[in-house]
Amino acid sequence: MLGRLAGWLSAAAGTVAALAAAGAAAQDARFEALAEQYVEELLDMNPELATALGDHRYDDRLDDYTLEGVGRNLERERRFRDRLAGIDVERLGDANAIDYRILASQIESSIFAIEELREHEWDPLRYNVGGAVYALLARDFAPLEERLENVAARLRSLPAALDAAKANLGNPPRIHTETAILQNGGTIALVRDELEGFLEQAPDMRPLVEPAQRAAVEALEAYGEWLERDLLPRSDGDFRLGERRFRAKLAHTLDSDLSMEEILSRAEQSLADTQDELYRTALPLYRRFVPDASAEQTLDRRLVIRTVLDELAKERPADATIVEQARADLEETTRFVRERRLVSLPDEPVEIIVMPEFQRGVSVAYCDPPGPLEENGETFYAISPTPEDWTEERTESFYREYNDFMLKNLTVHEAMPGHYLQIAHSNAFEAPTKVRAIFWSGTFVEGWAHYAEELMTEHGYGGPEVRIQQLKMKLRAIINAILDQKIHTAGMTEQEAMRLMMEEGFQEEGEAAAKWRRAALTSTQLSTYFVGFSEVMDIRRAYASKHGGIEDFRELHDRMLAFGSPPAKYVKAAMGL
Secondary structure: HHHHHHHHHHHHHHHHHHHHHHHHHHHHHHHHHHHHHHHHHHHOHHHHHHHHHHOOOOOOOOOOOHHHHHHHHHHHHHHHHHHHHOHHHHOOOHHHHHHHHHHHHHHHHHHHHHHHHOHOOOHHHHHOHHHHHHHHHHHHOHHHHHHHHHHHHHHHHHHHHHHHHHHOOOEHHHHHHHHHHHHHHHHHHHHHHHHHHHHHHHHHHHHHHHHHHHHHHHHHHHHHHHHHHHHHOOOOOOOOOOOHHHHHHHHHHOOOOOOOHHHHHHHHHHHHHHHHHHHHHHHHHHHHHOOOOHHHHOOOHHHHHHHHHHHHOOOOOOOOOHHHHHHHHHHHHHHHHHHHOOOOOOOOOEEEEEEOHHOOOOEEEEEEEEOOOOOOOOOEEEEEEOOOOOOOHHHHHHHHHOHHHHHHHHHHOOOOOOOHHHHHHHOOOOOOOOOHHOOOOHHHHHHHHHHHHHHHHHHHOOOOHHHHHHHHHHHHHHHHHHHHHHHHHOOOOOHHHHHHHHHHOOOHHHHHHHHHHHHHHOOOHHHHHHHHHHHHHHHHHHHHHHHOOOOHHHHHHHHHHHOOOOOHHHHHHHHOO
């Protein structure tokens, strides 16, 4: 009897387990189908996003910028929020559970943006469609003739997008309208001038493209006049979000467990700690550069740091040498990572290109990976000679900032083992849905790139000269987070912000002025660099604590990069930390 009872109980337990597994599989199937439907509707209703992601089914269309289009996007997000609530996340598999939470967060963020931020009513920068045209020209994902056909189609839709802007915009902040005027001029140059170079390569396309090109330029010129004569005089809105909206937007942007207050507290402490480390690193170099310095001079922290930065700035590239110099730096950093076994190297190639003329003058380099849905896409590490119309003095100032040692640090950040390597690892991750590929965490991505700088210099790359530049960049990331929060919630003035950047962060005046403008034009994105770095370092410390230290950095980093690019808290949980 006992044996039969045990058999019945075992069979019952097996039945329960089978039913549970079947229920879990059904939940996974429901979520995967819902996620697929969401992505399909999202891309269909946002064709410019689809192009950027590498889905080219909608390349002949622009987004619907009308209020009706905004309303349809809001209806979609609400509908999928309700459907998502019907799925039991606790019964999903590990990968789907993470993607469920990412999708839920993305939907809530979109609803908040439309309902609360309402940027379509006050931010004219949303209506610059130049990027939607350039995205079809920048990569050879299809024959040029096919891409130009879609360019023509988008240009024909451009006047309607500008009409929507005129209908929707009320009283933007003045700085947003001023910037929109400048950007509109750049879009005119792109459509009128830059497009000519592509038409010369495909002259048979002129009869199709040129009428749309002329009409688009006329519409853009009329829109520019409207911006200056109508919108600018009534642009008296406040660019500051205020604490309530900033706090909510920050939470959506970061998807982090760190509170606004903890971020500021960490940043202010890290500012002091990094300044101390910068001084300690600079002091031996200062004594080398100024061998007869007095004891009093060596105790003047700002004098020591500024002198060393000025001396290092003397070794700098020029327009004729910077591309080859970056190529050599990439070979050097790749060799360094391989020899020290810091992380597994990707097989995908990275191509160094000269940055297009109209994108120059902001940074000396950027990483341009393919969209996650792009087939056989290449990663570009773009290097920038200065714009052709710059004066000799301005060019010299630019290269003083982006000197030989800073270029090495930028190569680490943008390429190896920074963005290029991390995104290559991320693209190798396979999940049942496209959610994680499409909605990657900018906080984790930027956090890894800044961590890569720290990792390389702590292992000795570039000596103290590169370490100085890395610490200066670290100060910039820290100050970004402080600016972001204090400008939008505490009324920080331009004068206060400039003093913080120049005196505490050792930034050049031009660099600081540009950052003030960026902080006024955006909100919460500037916090991603410091928060991302902090969270990646938190993962490393938790790993070291669990394993009694770090014996194999490659094992740690390969594991950290094995889950795509989700928010860091999901990476930490997936690593069992």
